[in-house]
Amino acid sequence: MPAIKNKTLGAFAAGLMTATALVTTVSVLPANQAVAQNQLKADAVDPSKGFADLVDKVMPAVVSVQVKYANAAASGDEQAQGKKMPGGMEEFFKQFPQFRDMPGMGGQGGEGGEDAHPKGGMAVGSGFIISADGYAVTNNHVVKDADQVSVTMKDGTEYKAEVIGTDPKTDLALIKLDGEGKKFDYVAFTKGEQRVGDWVMAVGNPFGLGGTVTTGIVSALGRDIGSGPYDNFMQIDAAINRGNSGGPAFNLEGEVVGINTAIFSPSGGSVGIGFAIPASSAESIIESLKENGKVTRGWLGVQIQPVTDDIAESLGLKDAKGAIVADVTEDSPALAAGVKQGDTILKIDGKDVTDSRDLSRKVAGIKPGDAVPLTIVRDGKTMDLDVKIGTMPDDKKMAATDTKEDSADKSVSLANLGLRVAPAQDGPGVTVTEVEPGSAAAERGLKAGDTILEVAGTEVNAPSEVRAALKDSDKKKVLMLVKTEDGQRFIALPTAKG
Numbered sequence: 001m002p003a004i005k006n007k008t009l010g011a012f013a014a015g016l017m018t019a020t021a022l023v024t025t026v027s028v029l030p031a032n033q034a035v036a037q038n039q040l041k042a043d044a045v046d047p048s049k050g051f052a053d054l055v056d057k058v059m060p061a062v063v064s065v066q067v068k069y070a071n072a073a074a075s076g077d078e079q080a081q082g083k084k085m086p087g088g089m090e091e092f093f094k095q096f097p098q099f100r101d102m103p104g105m106g107g108q109g110g111e112g113g114e115d116a117h118p119k120g121g122m123a124v125g126s127g128f129i130i131s132a133d134g135y136a137v138t139n140n141h142v143v144k145d146a147d148q149v150s151v152t153m154k155d156g157t158e159y160k161a162e163v164i165g166t167d168p169k170t171d172l173a174l175i176k177l178d179g180e181g182k183k184f185d186y187v188a189f190t191k192g193e194q195r196v197g198d199w200v201m202a203v204g205n206p207f208g209l210g211g212t213v214t215t216g217i218v219s220a221l222g223r224d225i226g227s228g229p230y231d232n233f234m235q236i237d238a239a240i241n242r243g244n245s246g247g248p249a250f251n252l253e254g255e256v257v258g259i260n261t262a263i264f265s266p267s268g269g270s271v272g273i274g275f276a277i278p279a280s281s282a283e284s285i286i287e288s289l290k291e292n293g294k295v296t297r298g299w300l301g302v303q304i305q306p307v308t309d310d311i312a313e314s315l316g317l318k319d320a321k322g323a324i325v326a327d328v329t330e331d332s333p334a335l336a337a338g339v340k341q342g343d344t345i346l347k348i349d350g351k352d353v354t355d356s357r358d359l360s361r362k363v364a365g366i367k368p369g370d371a372v373p374l375t376i377v378r379d380g381k382t383m384d385l386d387v388k389i390g391t392m393p394d395d396k397k398m399a400a401t402d403t404k405e406d407s408a409d410k411s412v413s414l415a416n417l418g419l420r421v422a423p424a425q426d427g428p429g430v431t432v433t434e435v436e437p438g439s440a441a442a443e444r445g446l447k448a449g450d451t452i453l454e455v456a457g458t459e460v461n462a463p464s465e466v467r468a469a470l471k472d473s474d475k476k477k478v479l480m481l482v483k484t485e486d487g488q489r490f491i492a493l494p495t496a497k498g
Contacts, residue, residue, distance in 0.1 A: 038132040038183050045252045047199055047215075054201060055213050058254045059154050060185040064205040065125045065138050065161075065175075065246060068148040126204035126247030127151060127175065128256065129186040130286065134159075134177035137286055138246030139261055140166040143173050151177055154211055165289035170230050171261055172282055173246075174289040187248065189279040190255035194218050194234060202238040202260055202274070204247025214239040216272070218257075225262065225275060229360060233275040234258045240274040249276045258282075284365075298366035299392035300339075301332020303487055304356040307344060310444075310492035314456075314479040315344060316380050322346045323356040326481065326488040337374065337387035341481065342457060342490075346382070347375035363389065379457070414466065417441055417493050421452065421463050428461055429453040429483065444491045446482065453488070454481035470495060 040061055045054045125142035129135070136151065143149055149161045159177045166173040177184065194200075198218045206212050216238030223233040236249060240260050249258040258276030265271055288295045304323040312320040325343045328335050339345075345353055349372035353359045366372060368391040373384050414421060418439020421430040429451040435442050452460060455469035456478050470478060477492045 038185050040185050040187050040254060043253075047252070051201055051213070051215055054250065054252065054254055055203075058187055058248075058250055059203065059211060059213075061129045061187040062203045062211060062248060063127045063129065063136060063151040063153055064208075064210065065127045065142055066122055066150045066152065067125070067143055067146040068122045068150075069145065070147040124205055124208045124243055125245045126243065126260070128203075128246075128248040129177070129184050130188070130256075131186050132183045134179045134182070134184050135164070135290060136161070136175050136177060137248075137259060137282070138173050138175060139259065140168050140171045140173045142246045143175065144168075149175060151175070165293040165295075167285055167289060167295045169295075170277060170281065170285055172259065172277065172285050172289070174286055187250075187254065187256055189283045190251055190253075190257050192251075192255075193280070194221065194251070194257050194278065196220060198257075199252050200236050200238055200257060201250045201252075202236065202240050202244065202247065202276075203250065204240065204244035204260060206241040206243040208243055212244075219273070221278075223275060224357065229357075230281070230364065231357070232278060232281055232361065233261070234278045236274050236276055237272045238274065239270040239272065241270045244274075255279075296368060297364040297392040298368055298370075298389040299333065300359075300363045300387065301329035301334040301390065302339060302345075303327035303329070303489075304345070304359060305489050306355045306357075308492065310477055310494075311479060311490055314475055314477040314492040315377070316475075317344065317377065321355070322353050322377070323359040324490055326490055333387050333390040337385045339374070339376070339385065339387070340378065342378070342454070342479075344377040345374060346377060348372060364392070368392075414463075414470075417470075417495070419446070421466060423462055424451050427451075428459065430460055430463055430466055440494050441491075444493065446491060446493075447484075449485075451483040452480050453483055455479075 040057050043053075045051055123142075125138060127136045127138035127142070130137055143163050143166065146163065149163060150158055151161050152158045159179055161175040161177050164174040164176050196218050199215065200218055201213060201215045203211065203213050216236055218234060219237045220235040223235050224231040225233060234249075234257070236258070238249065240247075240263055242263075244260045247260045248256045249260055251257045257279050259282055260274060260276050262275045263270060264273035264275075285295055303326045305326055307315075307317065307320050307322050307324050309320045311324060312318075315324075322344045325334075325339060325341055325345065328339055328341055345359055347353055348359065348362050349366060351362060353362065366389045368389055371386055371388045374387045375382065375384050377383075418436035418441040419432055420434035422433050424431045432441075432446060432448055432450045432452065434448055435446055452466065454460065455466050456473040456475075458465070458469045458472075460466045460469060473495065475495070477494050479490055479492050481488060481490055
């Protein structure tokens with residue numbers, strides 16, 4: 001059975017934009033005690049005696065979600081490979097089709113077992129009710145672009161549903177059942193933290209078969225599968241398949257610990273590696289969708305990247321932790337606070353930053369308008385800045401750079417770095433014209449067409465300036481700020497020194 005090597009997956013995931021933690025956790029349970037009486041609770045189950053009692057308790061709150069498309073050009077197989085996927089999931093599934101979303105098998109529209117969505121077709125997924133008045137959770141990719149949404153209960157009763165709000169960045173959606181005053185049975189998100197090895201029970205609608213239950217354990221936490229900037233998946237080995245999307249994963253107390261979202265599968269079927277959005281991440285997102293129809297996240301306004309061992313050595317940092325600022329966005333909270341390109345962010349709001357994705361999650365979880373301390377390292381010195389967190393815009397502006405006149409220098413070889421460079425033709429910096437195969441530069445992803453903007457903290461606009469900066473550096477590795485077609489990033493290249 002083919003598998004993705006960790007090195008390959010890690011390299012891919014690291015190349016995507018970072019960002020994350022979410023908003024302040026708020027319970028979605030209704031305050032009205034009369035309404036709360038419909039909450040389904042279960043006594044802790046002894047796995048050695050089976051899960052039947054737990055299933056009986058929670059199954060009434062799990063629903064099948066049917067989605068109708070008036071003009072759906074893509075087949076489910078195409079969706080599973082990343083076409084028409086939300087947010088960052090699209091590119092991920094294109095490059096790694098072994099990882100699949102689970103949009104469900106086509107109902108009336110499919111032929112030959114395929115999940116086709118022709119004009120007038122439909123697809124099915126899963127969901128679960130979270131309040132007595134009929135709010136239910138599913139995945140964004142289940143209801144995305146739907147013309148009509150309906151849900152079917154365990155007893156076969158069908159209700160029309162309205163999409164209240166969606167969040168493509170976390171692939172979550174909130175829908176509302178039209179029950180005309182009916183009080184629905186519902187389940188609640190867990191307040192506890194999960195541990196690797198905890199029992200988990202997945203419930204959903206695989207392949208359109210109807211309510212199906214599988215069990216397993218939590219295999220891993222904090223998984224980044226490269227589907228988007230807020231990846232923080234819980235990996236489970238309970239069998240989940242296409243059609244389980246949006247369905248709940250329960251603990252032994254009948255509390256929702258996750259929302260099933262993606263699977264690793266070369267074939268499309270379960271191989272025991274599934275991914276669920278943790279309750280701790282989902283609950284606050286769902287509450288925001290309920291209140292506003294959308295999610296409001298905090299925004300700092302920086303382009304960041306992880307601090308690798310090479311970068312830490314070039315900066316003189318003791319540990320490879322934190323996030324280095326590759327660019328500062330124009331008119332951003334970071335710029336107003338005095339954050340500069342090349343700063344390494346170690347803490348925000350008093351909390352340690354482990355890497356760039358961790359910083360993004362933490363920033364997104366801070367309420368816009370709040371002022372928080374930011375601990376950075378600049379030129380080897382640690383300092384604190386006060387930053388007022390902004391609201392993440394729909395289209396972030398990239399930091400502007402002024403153009404400069406081209407240098408008269410000709411293309412020059414930097415043999416010790418495995419590079420050949422020339423003056424940039426359309427702005428500041430020097431352009432990489434050639435990268436020696438197998439060189440340190442090639443190993444770190446530098447390629448012809450990239451532009452070197454800084455060397456060892458010094459702006460460069462001519463090959464001679466690159467050489468001068470290298471000569472002045474007394475470190476074994478030199479830090480370069482490089483502009484690529486995907487943005488700006490720092491790389492650390494070994495020099496001949498030492």
